[in-house]
Amino acid sequence: MTVEMFTPRWYYKGKVPFENQQEIERTFEEFMDLEKNFINPDNINGELLTSYGLPTNQSAPWERWLEFIKPCLSEMVDQLKPKRDIEVVPQEAWVNRYQKGHYQEYHCHSVQHCNLAAVYFYRLEGGCTNFKFYNNQHAAYKACGLDDMFEIPTAATITPKVQQGDIIIFPAHYPHLVSPNKSEFERITFSANFDVVPASNVSTTKHGKDLDLI
Numbered sequence: 001m002t003v004e005m006f007t008p009r010w011y012y013k014g015k016v017p018f019e020n021q022q023e024i025e026r027t028f029e030e031f032m033d034l035e036k037n038f039i040n041p042d043n044i045n046g047e048l049l050t051s052y053g054l055p056t057n058q059s060a061p062w063e064r065w066l067e068f069i070k071p072c073l074s075e076m077v078d079q080l081k082p083k084r085d086i087e088v089v090p091q092e093a094w095v096n097r098y099q100k101g102h103y104q105e106y107h108c109h110s111v112q113h114c115n116l117a118a119v120y121f122y123r124l125e126g127g128c129t130n131f132k133f134y135n136n137q138h139a140a141y142k143a144c145g146l147d148d149m150f151e152i153p154t155a156a157t158i159t160p161k162v163q164q165g166d167i168i169i170f171p172a173h174y175p176h177l178v179s180p181n182k183s184e185f186e187r188i189t190f191s192a193n194f195d196v197v198p199a200s201n202v203s204t205t206k207h208g209k210d211l212d213l214i
């Protein structure tokens with residue numbers, strides 16, 4: 001007999017084709033160079049520079065970015081085996097810049113008309129260990145003592161192994177965080193929200209703010 005697992009959680013991890021990564025860099029060069037496109041907002045828990053919520057975020061070439069990541073979106077959809085015709089409706093996307101000491105606290109993307117969230121790793125030094133999913137179920141194993149007694153398959157945080165040019169896509173309700181950047185190297189990620197809906201509903205459920213359908 002063995003210890004069996006059940007109801008495992010999942011996320012998609014893909015690598016944007018190298019030539020597309022280069023195109024993304026070229027396409028966003030101008031946007032990245034403008035200081036006014038980024039703020040360190042007071043209304044979120046964390047220290048970072050972000051384009052989220054700024055009017056100028058809408059001028060970023062997000063449509064192009066969606067084209068460049070499309071191979072990964074298609075692969076994700078294939079692997080999740082749709083039960084019916086669906087559409088992946090982009091809702092919004094933004095840039096996050098983490099300079100030394102910058103971080104983002106525990107949060108999720110659970111908002112109306114968003115059931116998938118994505119993070120594209122635009123610029124990293126080596127592998128990234130800063131992005132972590134948080135596993136709320138771990139507290140129950142700690143509270144009852146099982147975590148102290150056994151090497152059981154549970155942990156408070158799970159760190160996806162990612163490199164520059166990778167993208168992860170996960171259910172929007174998954175809590176996650178970004179631990180402090182301890183290096184001098186600025187790490188930059190793009191975040192995006194998507195709503196997967198039945199294809200027949202698209203004409204009436206289009207709520208994208210910054211983006212159009214892909």
Ligand SMILES: [Fe+2]
Nearest residue numbers: 107108176191
């Ligand atoms: Fe997030």
